[in-house]
């Protein structure tokens with residue numbers, strides 16, 4: 140019974156059941172495999188979240204995004220600028236209550252330095268239907284090397300709860316061929 | 317009833333009053349018994365409040381029903397998380413700690429006054445937190461990430477609750493010391509108490525992290541501190557938030573061993589393996605907070621990989637070991653009980669009509685298959701990007717903390733009612749069905765939430781139709797189907813939860829008393845060899861063959877491996893990022 144003291148006082152000398160031993164070996168090696176597979180994906184995989192991050196005042200980040208939008212603006216939709224940066228350029232996206240700003244137009248197959256940060260609370264960048272999900276913090280500028288591999292209209296929603304407008308916080312990335 | 321003189325511990329002597337249990341022969345300190353009762357009752361009350369809120373949440377997220385307005389939705393979602401994840405679970409755990417120490421060790425309880433103080437603090441904290449949430453200015457979710465701020469009440473309430481829980485943990489340690497000093501047991505602690513001890517040790521680390529983060533956050537909410545860094549908050553918060561989950565696992569696994577022992581006379585295959593598996597929880601769990609930060613900026617890959625895998629999956633290994641040794645111990649015991657036919661005769665002839673057994677076994681299976689596997693997937697550094705903060709996350713933890721922990725607690729209740737409350741279960745037929753209804757309902761909500769999350773549906777989200785949003789986006793029809801299924805299974809889970817509460821409250825108030833006449837048989841009997849086996853049991857079952865368990869764990873392992881690689885396939889289809 141597991142509710143009484145072990146019958147053998149020196150329980151750590153007891154033999155181990157064969158089935159137990161076999162299972163322990165299997166799960167141990169499976170654990171090792173999963174551990175090394177994460178490391179391996181950094182070499183063989185193309186989806187590894189960047190760790191390049193800078194400290195920044197939220198207001199300074201807002202200024203950066205505004206300057207970027209002004210420089211490359213090509214149009215406007217619902218009062219939000221549409222911005223088409225040259226391929227390979229730095230791209231800035233701002234999270235704030237409750238919008239993703241501005242609208243970005245990217246080229247398929249081109250890689251961009253994609254900057255993410257928040258002007259106020261913590262938000263969740265969620266690109267749909269691709270399903271890429273990244274946390275966005277105020278005060279931290281996160282830079283990701285991003286390469287869209289399909290063209291079309293993509294929605295950005297917020298998936299970190301950020302108050303009553305959380306489900307209204309949307310944005311757009313358009314990928315052209 | 318007998319009164320004995322308690323020994324001299326720390327100069328404080330209490331004359332404990334004991335009664336002796338007719339069914340197990342255990343000697344029970346009546347103060348411990350009363351504290352177990354009040355904590356269990358408080359737990360059930362918060363389960364009721366939180367469960368109703370959960371139903372409201374699920375019905376709002378069912379797109380065809382969409383029950384509540386947005387502000388109410390976020391309000392009751394905050395309440396649902398707090399009342400269930402924190403209050404229901406921790407009140408119940410206090411009862412389990414007192415049971416595993418004072419009752420199982422035949423010992424008087426250390427300083428019941430401190431246990432009462434802890435209880436009062438916890439009740440005050442829990443009521444205050446509900447007040448703060450219901451006022452409407454603290455709909456910040458139980459995670460409460462700054463700079464979003466709740467009313468200062470909210471943080472204060474959590475601090476009081478956590479300090480109260482710490483008192484309970486101290487009483488548990490004190491009771492172990494008394495039992496050792498007064499030699500109320502021989503040799504090492506029983507395995508169940510050992511499991512509870514790991515839970516209590518983890519609780520100390522965890523509560524310390526909780527205090528480290530909640531106290532400055534409280535000061536920030538009253539204006540004494542200017543700024544709380546959100547990334548720092550998140551890191552320490554999850555040392556607390558995830559640590560508590562490891563407490564739940566240690567307690568729930570102890571309950572599996574306990575119920576298996578009382579209902580089929582199971583003893584661990586080998587004490588060494590089961591105990592080492594518990595130790596792995598203590599050694600590696602503090603790393604786990606990392607898997608909440610995989611999608612965050614500013615942390616290195618090395619840090620993420622080492623921590624999220626609990627150093628090469630050693631704590632996961634602990635759980636997988638228990639996942640084999642518990643059914644293995646049951647198989648060995650059932651074969652000894654004479655059920656030796658075929659591969660699964662032992663399982664078919666198990667006491668499935670006893671809700672304590674069925675609840676325990678469902679908890680074991682659902683925890684492993686749903687909660688366990690999905691947890692490893694979510695905690696894989698790169699795969700996390702696929703479902704971070706989607707519905708997959710609540711899908712995962714309804715598999716762990718609801719199908720696993722909550723169902724194990726419900727199963728244990730069917731033993732606590734006759735043994736501690738000394739009442740016969742009323743409505744035994746309903747009780748028989750309860751674990752199945754609740755278990756299948758919860759499995760259903762977990763899997764549908766995981767399905768929705770895989771399709772990108774966000775968690776904590778009032779309206780996935782995005783009708784009022786500036787840049788609408790259409791979720792696929794399958795996502796709506798999943799959210800609808802979630803609603804339907806939620807009704808089933810709520811029915812199962814409702815029956816549990818009705819049976820428990822009904823039994824406490826109106827069940828036939830078992831403390832009046834001489835020994836009476838129980839409606840849901842314990843294993844006949846229970847009392848003797850408890851006092852005198854054989855060596856470990858090294859010789860018994862366990863073909864059924866081998867098949868069960870093989871099915872589990874294959875499912876795990878396949879699902880693991882399916883997710884890497886999904887990941888490799890994403891846009892490229894580095």
Ligand code: HEM
Pocket residue numbers: 367370371373374377393394396397398400401404405457458459710714717718722761774775776777806807809810813
């Ligand atoms: C009748 C049973 C239950 C149902 C129908 C239910 C349903 C749900 C649903 C639909 C969500 C919302 C997901 C979202 O919008 O993000 C949720 C969240 C949650 N549930 Fe449950 N649940 C139940 C029982 C439980 C239990 C017993 C626990 C804990 C032991 C629990 C813990 C949680 C937590 C911690 C959250 C997350 C809250 C947050 O995101 O802040 N639930 N539940």
Ligand SMILES: [Cu+2]
Pocket residue numbers: 235237261262263297298299300301305308
């Ligand atoms: Cu947001």
Ligand SMILES: [Cu+2]
Pocket residue numbers: 262263297298299300301302304305306308
């Ligand atoms: Cu949000």
